[in-house]
Amino acid sequence: MSDFVSSRINRYEIRERIGAGGMARVFKAWDTTLERSVAIKILYEHLSEDPTFKERFLREARFVANLNHPSIVQVYDFDMFERDGFMHYYMVMSYISGSNLRELLEDANQKGERLRYEQLLKITQNLADALDYAHDNGMVHRDVKPGNILMNQQGDAILTDFGIARMVESNRLTQDGISTGTPLYMSPEQATGQPGDLRSDLYSFGIIVYEMLTGQPPFVDTGMVSVMMKHLTTPIPFVSTALNIVNPELDAVMSKAIAKSPTDRYQRAHDFVNDLQQALLPLMTRDGTDISTPVTPPRRISPSTQTGSPLTAMLNTSISQPPSASNPSLSSQTSTQTIQQTATVSAAFLGGVVIAAVIIIVGAIIVLRDQITPPVSPTNTIQTDNDAAITVPMRSVGNTYFDTDFDANDPENQYWRQGTLDRYTQEITPDGFYRLETTRPMSAETSIIYSDQPYGSIGIEMRATLDESSAIASAYGVVFRYQDPDNYNVFAVDGVGRFSIWTRQDGEWDELRDADENWTLNEAVQPVGESNRVTIEIINRRITGYINNQRVTSVTDSTFTDGQIGIYFAADEGNATVMVDSYKVYPSVPSMTAPQ
Numbered sequence: 001m002s003d004f005v006s007s008r009i010n011r012y013e014i015r016e017r018i019g020a021g022g023m024a025r026v027f028k029a030w031d032t033t034l035e036r037s038v039a040i041k042i043l044y045e046h047l048s049e050d051p052t053f054k055e056r057f058l059r060e061a062r063f064v065a066n067l068n069h070p071s072i073v074q075v076y077d078f079d080m081f082e083r084d085g086f087m088h089y090y091m092v093m094s095y096i097s098g099s100n101l102r103e104l105l106e107d108a109n110q111k112g113e114r115l116r117y118e119q120l121l122k123i124t125q126n127l128a129d130a131l132d133y134a135h136d137n138g139m140v141h142r143d144v145k146p147g148n149i150l151m152n153q154q155g156d157a158i159l160t161d162f163g164i165a166r167m168v169e170s171n172r173l174t175q176d177g178i179s180t181g182t183p184l185y186m187s188p189e190q191a192t193g194q195p196g197d198l199r200s201d202l203y204s205f206g207i208i209v210y211e212m213l214t215g216q217p218p219f220v221d222t223g224m225v226s227v228m229m230k231h232l233t234t235p236i237p238f239v240s241t242a243l244n245i246v247n248p249e250l251d252a253v254m255s256k257a258i259a260k261s262p263t264d265r266y267q268r269a270h271d272f273v274n275d276l277q278q279a280l281l282p283l284m285t286r287d288g289t290d291i292s293t294p295v296t297p298p299r300r301i302s303p304s305t306q307t308g309s310p311l312t313a314m315l316n317t318s319i320s321q322p323p324s325a326s327n328p329s330l331s332s333q334t335s336t337q338t339i340q341q342t343a344t345v346s347a348a349f350l351g352g353v354v355i356a357a358v359i360i361i362v363g364a365i366i367v368l369r370d371q372i373t374p375p376v377s378p379t380n381t382i383q384t385d386n387d388a389a390i391t392v393p394m395r396s397v398g399n400t401y402f403d404t405d406f407d408a409n410d411p412e413n414q415y416w417r418q419g420t421l422d423r424y425t426q427e428i429t430p431d432g433f434y435r436l437e438t439t440r441p442m443s444a445e446t447s448i449i450y451s452d453q454p455y456g457s458i459g460i461e462m463r464a465t466l467d468e469s470s471a472i473a474s475a476y477g478v479v480f481r482y483q484d485p486d487n488y489n490v491f492a493v494d495g496v497g498r499f500s501i502w503t504r505q506d507g508e509w510d511e512l513r514d515a516d517e518n519w520t521l522n523e524a525v526q527p528v529g530e531s532n533r534v535t536i537e538i539i540n541r542r543i544t545g546y547i548n549n550q551r552v553t554s555v556t557d558s559t560f561t562d563g564q565i566g567i568y569f570a571a572d573e574g575n576a577t578v579m580v581d582s583y584k585v586y587p588s589v590p591s592m593t594a595p596q
Helices: 045-049 053-065 101-110 117-136 171-176 198-214 224-233 239-243 248-257 269-283 347-361 365-369 411-415
Strands: 012-020 024-031 036-043 075-083 086-094 149-151 157-159 402-404 419-421 424-428 434-438 443-449 458-466 475-484 487-494 498-505 508-511 531-539 542-547 550-556 564-571 576-587
Touching: 012 036, 045 053, 045 086, 053 075, 053 086, 101 149, 101 198, 117 157, 117 198, 117 269, 198 239, 198 248, 198 269, 239 248, 239 419, 248 269, 402 411, 424 443, 434 443, 434 564, 443 475, 458 475, 458 564, 475 531, 487 531, 487 542, 487 564, 498 542, 498 550, 564 576
Parallel strands: none
Antiparallel strands: 012 024, 024 036, 036 086, 075 086, 149 157, 402 576, 419 424, 424 434, 434 576, 443 564, 458 531, 458 576, 475 487, 475 564, 487 498, 498 508, 531 542, 542 550
């Protein structure tokens, strides 16, 4: 490898080496003609061995040199020269004295600090300016990461290395399924060997913002393949969980920014940053207090009026549970419910990814690439989301109907929320259960699984057990026709051996049987510590409930015609744990009886 320090390349005197990466070395140099300092990026010699490299280099260099934006490093010149038997390609850029975002984040971590809000928002605004400008001009970066974000003396963020990822691509790399980009910040589509498009840049941007907020990327691992697999299949941890705060709006924004499917992400960087700023405002003080500062409960957010999944479906929102099963006198009491759902993945995008995951683990990434939805060309029309409300990405469970037993290799596991927030834990255990636990007495929870269409006439079967350590009157069951936190149906059993069926409309509960009691004892219902199969069959207005294959109720209700589905879980006066063994959704027809 040539040592260029103290040498001269055309009119540029190389003064010192200031950096290096996987594709090039960077030097500070002096432009003897214009008498100014510049930065020269000299690509590694081996790249010139590819006979198509020169053509790509010239094409991309010309393209990048035409970009003229204050948040993008300006390219002044580009050329090539021969030395030591190798052809060297270089680009001359504006010299920016200062550090990069990678160094800034590492310095903050060493001090046990995080970036102040004002600084974070300034950086994200700069990057949004750069990305939207480049994307509008047909340029995709493909390797957005902290090391490619320079920080000048004024604290502005300036994006560099546009075009480099495209320069080093070759037919050999594509055929071998080797991805361009950096694994920690790589989009799922790039992880499968696809080139990616502007939405891939926005995914990487979202990962960077996640790191600026929490101090580390969402997926940290020493193995490249392991990290790439997590980008493909593992839901992004909630920021609020990582920071032990309550900010559901921030979780919703970040979940959309780092959605697995490109179509579910923000389509412009500024849309992301505008929503991010709004989500951070409740946490900010005049002096830019650190994000770990305790915050007040989230404000109420009205559901979106659009068809689809509203923002509120992902948020922690105060709602009341049905009257307590343990004491009729508590019928008028309400309690808070923390709703933890995630809407991150489109199975139309991930359907083949799960199958191909095993192949990636053994090193055959190229096979996985063939399992995933084909890449979207940068020239395809992008529908920009200009709605005032944030639309949480809808996702699919593959087909409309599904059956999950929560085993370790069950592909449906990715669609259920996992994590702990506000003393409520949701996790898929190694022995194949969806474990729900709360240490908040008199609280209720719903976990909603999203599909790419609302469910109307269907059957739902759930097998679950209320743990013996739970408060005995705690309840669990099936949520259906879910519209938002204040509007849905629930069919449930409790640990005493009772059942009930409800409609919640505009925040008010209505028991549908017109019975003298809200909860009714039935010999079909097994008590705490024993398993129950809870089944609901919906045929138009008719709703029929079964417990352990015995019909216990049949009612009519036309409050809602369809909606989302999930699990209901309510704790009585004490802690509670429910172990869900399976969850099945199947077509319901007029002749159907209890499932066998």
